[in-house]
Amino acid sequence: MLPILFLFLSLLLLPSSHAADFCVADLTGHLTPSGYECKEESSVTTDDFVFSGLGVPGNTSNIIKAAVTPAFVAQFPGVNGLGISAARLDLAPRGVIPLHTHPAASEFLVVTQGTICAGFISTANNVYYKTLKTGDSMLFPQGLLHFQVNGDGTKAMAIVSFSSPSPGLQITAFALFANNLPSALVETVTFLDDAEVKKLKKLLGGTG
Amino acid sequence: MLPILFLFLSLLLLPSSHAADFCVADLTGHLTPSGYECKEESSVTTDDFVFSGLGVPGNTSNIIKAAVTPAFVAQFPGVNGLGISAARLDLAPRGVIPLHTHPAASEFLVVTQGTICAGFISTANNVYYKTLKTGDSMLFPQGLLHFQVNGDGTKAMAIVSFSSPSPGLQITAFALFANNLPSALVETVTFLDDAEVKKLKKLLGGTG
Amino acid sequence: MLPILFLFLSLLLLPSSHAADFCVADLTGHLTPSGYECKEESSVTTDDFVFSGLGVPGNTSNIIKAAVTPAFVAQFPGVNGLGISAARLDLAPRGVIPLHTHPAASEFLVVTQGTICAGFISTANNVYYKTLKTGDSMLFPQGLLHFQVNGDGTKAMAIVSFSSPSPGLQITAFALFANNLPSALVETVTFLDDAEVKKLKKLLGGTG
Amino acid sequence: MLPILFLFLSLLLLPSSHAADFCVADLTGHLTPSGYECKEESSVTTDDFVFSGLGVPGNTSNIIKAAVTPAFVAQFPGVNGLGISAARLDLAPRGVIPLHTHPAASEFLVVTQGTICAGFISTANNVYYKTLKTGDSMLFPQGLLHFQVNGDGTKAMAIVSFSSPSPGLQITAFALFANNLPSALVETVTFLDDAEVKKLKKLLGGTG
Amino acid sequence: MLPILFLFLSLLLLPSSHAADFCVADLTGHLTPSGYECKEESSVTTDDFVFSGLGVPGNTSNIIKAAVTPAFVAQFPGVNGLGISAARLDLAPRGVIPLHTHPAASEFLVVTQGTICAGFISTANNVYYKTLKTGDSMLFPQGLLHFQVNGDGTKAMAIVSFSSPSPGLQITAFALFANNLPSALVETVTFLDDAEVKKLKKLLGGTG
Amino acid sequence: MLPILFLFLSLLLLPSSHAADFCVADLTGHLTPSGYECKEESSVTTDDFVFSGLGVPGNTSNIIKAAVTPAFVAQFPGVNGLGISAARLDLAPRGVIPLHTHPAASEFLVVTQGTICAGFISTANNVYYKTLKTGDSMLFPQGLLHFQVNGDGTKAMAIVSFSSPSPGLQITAFALFANNLPSALVETVTFLDDAEVKKLKKLLGGTG
Known part of the structure; x- marks a missing residue:
């Protein structure tokens, strides 16, 4: 009886072998509007679903x-x-x-x-x-x-x-003061004064 | 008059030539979270939209x-x-x-x-x-x-x-008894007793 | 032991009592962009998920x-x-x-x-x-x-x-010929000639 | 022949009479995550799909x-x-x-x-x-x-x-300076100095 | 202080460097159900977000x-x-x-x-x-x-x-009369008569 | 200058007053496929976005x-x-x-x-x-x-x-053994034997 069952099983599970239960990102592959290409299912292991990074305290000396x-x-x-x-x-x-x-x-x-x-x-x-x-x-x-x-x-x-x-993640101060958006433009679109913008550009590493 | 129309037609239909009316899967291509890469539209034929498999009775000798x-x-x-x-x-x-x-x-x-x-x-x-x-x-x-x-x-x-x-498609009995999930773990998470789990593992081809 | 379990069960299943497993339409209620308001879950029965209409041949005498x-x-x-x-x-x-x-x-x-x-x-x-x-x-x-x-x-x-x-369901011939869209407008937007449009308006019950 | 056709038509178009081609908002009705309740389809007119407001120049004296x-x-x-x-x-x-x-x-x-x-x-x-x-x-x-x-x-x-x-529409300067978000908090989360924040709160009508 | 900040910045912005703020199509890449593969973010410039084509009048001599x-x-x-x-x-x-x-x-x-x-x-x-x-x-x-x-x-x-x-974009007259859909089939599914269909096939360049 | 600004502000923020930034559920209102009707925005307070329940240990005496x-x-x-x-x-x-x-x-x-x-x-x-x-x-x-x-x-x-x-949340053991699904049906669709099903129905409070 078992061989017949196994035949049945393999037929029945055929769709699963190509199913989209999950799609672990292949970060070296292409990005699409719905996310990254999936890693081949045959090479996916438990470790693809486990992450230890949230157990490590971030460095707050900044x-x-x-x-x-x-x-x-x-x-x-x-x-x-x-x-x-x-x-x-x-x-x-x-x-x-x-x-x-x-x-x-x-x-x-x-x-x-x-x-x-x-x-x-x-x-x-x-x-x-x-x-x-x-x-x-x-x-x-x-x-x-x-x-x-x-x-x-x-x-x-x-x-x-x-x-x-x-x-x-878009931090407002970094978007305004930590890149090369010209100070004059920053001032025009934020109402901030020139001195303040230049001070913060200096503090946060921006130019322009 | 027709040449002008055809010129118009080709301009007008330009977007269609890259449109996403459909996206026949290229199963040899990459999978993404939204599905498979599309087969080139130029090689798509009527047969890509026709399937005869549902006309064939499944084998129920199992x-x-x-x-x-x-x-x-x-x-x-x-x-x-x-x-x-x-x-x-x-x-x-x-x-x-x-x-x-x-x-x-x-x-x-x-x-x-x-x-x-x-x-x-x-x-x-x-x-x-x-x-x-x-x-x-x-x-x-x-x-x-x-x-x-x-x-x-x-x-x-x-x-x-x-x-x-x-x-x-996830068949509960196969998920529990037709793979290598350890019997002790199956028992713990289902309340089933050891004899029953082992009997069904044997019936459905599971190990562990 | 059971009373404690039942207490646990009722706590555990509390979210389910408001869950959105399904949302049988209350056709007398409001429609929204995502569909109709749901019928109260407590009054939903098996019959809400069963439909016998597809077992009755449609009338093809037309x-x-x-x-x-x-x-x-x-x-x-x-x-x-x-x-x-x-x-x-x-x-x-x-x-x-x-x-x-x-x-x-x-x-x-x-x-x-x-x-x-x-x-x-x-x-x-x-x-x-x-x-x-x-x-x-x-x-x-x-x-x-x-x-x-x-x-x-x-x-x-x-x-x-x-x-x-x-x-x-939008049947092209009915959209063109079975309502009051003026014949002149139909002709302009379809390239059909006046006689054809009027003949089909008559056949399909349109006016204008 | 026509009476039979009309019978057919009315049967055929029954689903359409409840279809969701569109869902004009009833702004006096309830809002849901997918948008407003729909206005009754029977009371929808062409004017629900036409808007003349974009033809009127906005007032730029500000x-x-x-x-x-x-x-x-x-x-x-x-x-x-x-x-x-x-x-x-x-x-x-x-x-x-x-x-x-x-x-x-x-x-x-x-x-x-x-x-x-x-x-x-x-x-x-x-x-x-x-x-x-x-x-x-x-x-x-x-x-x-x-x-x-x-x-x-x-x-x-x-x-x-x-x-x-x-x-x-979230205008950054208004979000920061035109409400009652306390100045100290604004300064803490933006790196702006107190004088600047207070000046802009005054300009844009904020308090706190 | 700045070096520490910059360290922090680079850590903080790491996710952004792979984020999906946008996904400019690589038209030479694969199409998926959610759209085209994204162009590499590092090669995206302002010009990818600017289009001048809508400023040019279309040719209406047709x-x-x-x-x-x-x-x-x-x-x-x-x-x-x-x-x-x-x-x-x-x-x-x-x-x-x-x-x-x-x-x-x-x-x-x-x-x-x-x-x-x-x-x-x-x-x-x-x-x-x-x-x-x-x-x-x-x-x-x-x-x-x-x-x-x-x-x-x-x-x-x-x-x-x-x-x-x-x-x-599907123009009804072109879908019916500007391809090789057989005239007899067009007539059957539209109620149009043979002469009208053949006239329009000729006008719009269709065959069959 | 401020009165003009405020006029502008109120015009500009008009859309926001009906926007869908969020949709706090009115649990006494109707459910739809996209979720519950929204509570009136004017009665929404900070407390609608704050929940203290996850700070309380669950009762594990079960x-x-x-x-x-x-x-x-x-x-x-x-x-x-x-x-x-x-x-x-x-x-x-x-x-x-x-x-x-x-x-x-x-x-x-x-x-x-x-x-x-x-x-x-x-x-x-x-x-x-x-x-x-x-x-x-x-x-x-x-x-x-x-x-x-x-x-x-x-x-x-x-x-x-x-x-x-x-x-x-669907707990398999409860779905099988804690309701009135007839034992014979449970056995047929799970391969479990009658004694096991009846034992677990008794343990988990099911009938039938």
């Missing part, structure tokens, strides 16, 4: 006293095509994740250590912010400006997840 | 007295990117399509011969099942456990369609 | 000697939100499903009786058509003009499925 | 010497569920559409009068900008910071379209 | 006295993956964009010069049409038959945008 | 020595329409989250305390499992059977996130 450790598709190819990714936020005392957006994803934050003041601004220009304690969660809807600040004297940490394998 | 004949993207590359696929179910008397899910699609079943008892279980743990006669249709929402049984003494057949070119 | 029996959301509310629907085609000898499109879905046709000549035209203006015999399948990509003709002397039948609960 | 006239779902309910909307930009000489994002849409701009310097910044912090002349088009991918400036001495105008009926 | 100038993905690779595209319509006096559909997109039309009579037909066979003047906008929902006519004695122009980078 | 604390739309209405949700897993020593699927979402797990052996089975019947330590992450693709086991002598905890506000 100007913002904070670090973002992403598990986006570029770091964790297994998320390709799955509609989800994550990151770890480390905030030393007084650490700040500056005002930013994720152009392609909504965010779900869970504070796993310490206290974080977090908020976002809606397109109706309303401000939603709150000081969150360990265990609290907060949402940041897709594309809206938001921030996280550790106002406290002790270290804080959060696990954040995103509704896309490639959420993107 | 342990489940039933067969699934898929027209998923792996068998019928024309469905790639079209959001639809189909299959044929053959159930000899007392034939059974065991408890299974399609992780990536909802299913629309039409009984074309005989009588089939079909059902699904919701995440609220409610059971929806009914004995369907020839001509009856039934729905199985995406990802939910469902089954089809021919309780009758005559052959039954159904055409099923899916809301994805790659619906996937 | 000008086209054919009938379409839909199982779209309006006839089969269970398909709401599931990304799929179906229909039955009956074609008497010489019966014709005239040139038409489904604006919102791709179609998968399976011939279940007789012989059908079916085809579609791409936006590159290529024609793909073939005479299909019982058991053959054919695809009609979303939005493209297509037709089905029973060139034979015996009855034909097909089960067709769609990648949307509301595929829509 | 601080930015520019105006955005939207045809989003709130102004033009016909776009609900159609995946598209548009707006008109008027820029007086030296007019500026300040740095902003559309959280939910990509943008396609066509300059219909004058000259516009437009640009966007990617999440890789690259700057893409150019001076566009009448007839030129430019793209602004979803959620990225971008701007439009009329550096010229003559009036400029553009038609912009969006990949969503509700693209949203 | 049988329809009209021209469509597309900015679809084949002409403007920057729209790939962005869910939007556009085109320019030029209509000389009495010019006509014949009855057609876009199988994959809804359309938003803005009249930028002259007067255009435009309309569409729903699947419920209702006709929605109106004479639009400069500045008026009109919507054409996805996949529905529609047309644009310049009934006037002066030139007309429109900018149209679409909810897809590959909307497709 | 048969599985484990608990799932969901932050799905039913518990945290703010996630409605955002494409994301989360949950907290608590596993006492030897605790088990039994074999289950999420029919509508992929899952991203981060171990925040202790050690968890987790795994999933693909439709090709391959098994992917690993023992994860604190800080490790693992993916479970949509709809596939998976499990989490604390094989250790110390408490374990994880934060899991999902690519849908309503992922659903």
Whole structure:
């Protein structure tokens, strides 16, 4: 009886052998609007679905006293095509994740250590912010400006997840002051004065 | 007048020559999260959109007295990117399509011969099942456990369609007992006892 | 032990009680871009997922000697939100499903009786058509003009499925000749002559 | 023959009578994640699909010497569920559409009068900008910071379209300085100094 | 302090360097169901997002006295993956964009010069049409038959945008009369008479 | 100058006042295929985006020595329409989250305390499992059977996130043994023997 069953099994499972249960990114392959080409299923192993990077504290010895450790598709190819990714936020005392957006994803934050003041601004220009304690969660809807600040004297940490394998990250101050966008243009489109723009360009490494 | 028209035509139809009316899968090409690379449009013929496999009865001389004949993207590359696929179910008397899910699609079943008892279980743990006669249709929402049984003494057949070119097919008994998932782990996560797990591993060809 | 388990069960299944496994349409409720409001889950029964309409032959005693029996959301509310629907085609000898499109879905046709000549035209203006015999399948990509003709002397039948609960159906001849679109406008946008347009308006019940 | 045909017609078109060809927003009804409830199809008229607002020049007698006239779902309910909307930009000489994002849409701009310097910044912090002349088009991918400036001495105008009926519009300077987000928090998350923040809060009407 | 910041910056922006802010089409690469493979981000320049084709009047010296100038993905690779595209319509006096559909997109039309009579037909066979003047906008929902006519004695122009980078364009008269679909089949599926079909096949260059 | 600006501001922000930045669920309103009706934006406050439930340990004094604390739309209405949700897993020593699927979402797990052996089975019947330590992450693709086991002598905890506000949760053992699905049918579709099915029905509270 078993040989017949096995024949049946192989016929039945034929579609599965080409199915799209998952699509681990081949980062050396082509990118498409839906994500990266898939690694051959036959060479996929458990390790393609496991990532240890979120277990390592980010280095907060920097100007913002904070670090973002992403598990986006570029770091964790297994998320390709799955509609989800994550990151770890480390905030030393007084650490700040500056005002930013994720152009392609909504965010779900869970504070796993310490206290974080977090908020976002809606397109109706309303401000939603709150000081969150360990265990609290907060949402940041897709594309809206938001921030996280550790106002406290002790270290804080959060696990954040995103509704896309490639959420993107655009920090407003870096977009304005850490590239070669001409100062005059920055001033025109932001109402900031020339001295301020030049000071921040200098601080953040921008030119122009 | 015609030459001018033809000039116009060729200009007008230029976008069409690169359009995405369809994307017949090149199964030798790369898979992406949205499906396979498209075969070159210039080499696509009517036969890429025609499939004769659903006209051939499946072999039901097996342990489940039933067969699934898929027209998923792996068998019928024309469905790639079209959001639809189909299959044929053959159930000899007392034939059974065991408890299974399609992780990536909802299913629309039409009984074309005989009588089939079909059902699904919701995440609220409610059971929806009914004995369907020839001509009856039934729905199985995406990802939910469902089954089809021919309780009758005559052959039954159904055409099923899916809301994805790659619906996937996961038969619970095969997932548990027809691979190398260790018996102790199976027992822990299913509440089944050791003797039962080992008996079914033996029946379905599993190890561990 | 069981009381504790039941407590656990009820907590665990709480999310399910509000989950979106399915969304049977409340046709008396509001329509939204994603489909109809859902019927209350507590009043949903197996019968909401079962439809017997595809088992009844359509009446082909009409000008086209054919009938379409839909199982779209309006006839089969269970398909709401599931990304799929179906229909039955009956074609008497010489019966014709005239040139038409489904604006919102791709179609998968399976011939279940007789012989059908079916085809579609791409936006590159290529024609793909073939005479299909019982058991053959054919695809009609979303939005493209297509037709089905029973060139034979015996009855034909097909089960067709769609990648949307509301595929829509626009028969070109009816869109042109069975409403009040002014004849002059029809002629301007189709290159047809006045006599032909008026003849067909009369045949198909149009005015203007 | 005609009565039979009409019978056929009414049967055939039954699904259409409940189809989702379009879903004109009932702005007095409920909003859902996919958009507004649809207005009853029987009360929909041609005027629901026609909008004259983009023919009226926006008032540019203001601080930015520019105006955005939207045809989003709130102004033009016909776009609900159609995946598209548009707006008109008027820029007086030296007019500026300040740095902003559309959280939910990509943008396609066509300059219909004058000259516009437009640009966007990617999440890789690259700057893409150019001076566009009448007839030129430019793209602004979803959620990225971008701007439009009329550096010229003559009036400029553009038609912009969006990949969503509700693209949203978040002007960075207004999000920072035209609401009650506390100045200290603004300074912390932007690196701007206190004097600058307070000056702009005063200019743009913010408090805190 | 800056070196530390720059270290932080490079870590932080690592995900961005592989992000999917945009996906400019590599038209020499493979097509997938979600669009073309992306051009390498490092070789993308501002010019990939700028298109001058809509600034050039189409040639209306043809049988329809009209021209469509597309900015679809084949002409403007920057729209790939962005869910939007556009085109320019030029209509000389009495010019006509014949009855057609876009199988994959809804359309938003803005009249930028002259007067255009435009309309569409729903699947419920209702006709929605109106004479639009400069500045008026009109919507054409996805996949529905529609047309644009310049009934006037002066030139007309429109900018149209679409909810897809590959909307497709199927002109009914060309689909019927400008290819090799056999006349007998055309007649069967349209109710048109043989003489009319042969006349139009001759006019539009069809055979069979 | 300010009054003019404010006039401008109010005009400019008009679309935002009806925008779809977010759609906090009104759980007393109707459900649709895209989620719940939105709460009126004017009554939305910061607390709609904040959830404290994931900070509270689940009660593991039950048969599985484990608990799932969901932050799905039913518990945290703010996630409605955002494409994301989360949950907290608590596993006492030897605790088990039994074999289950999420029919509508992929899952991203981060171990925040202790050690968890987790795994999933693909439709090709391959098994992917690993023992994860604190800080490790693992993916479970949509709809596939998976499990989490604390094989250790110390408490374990994880934060899991999902690519849908309503992922659903179907525990295989409960679907088979904790409802009124007749034992004979369970046996037929699972290959389990009668004694085992009846024993587990008794253990888990099922009937029939």
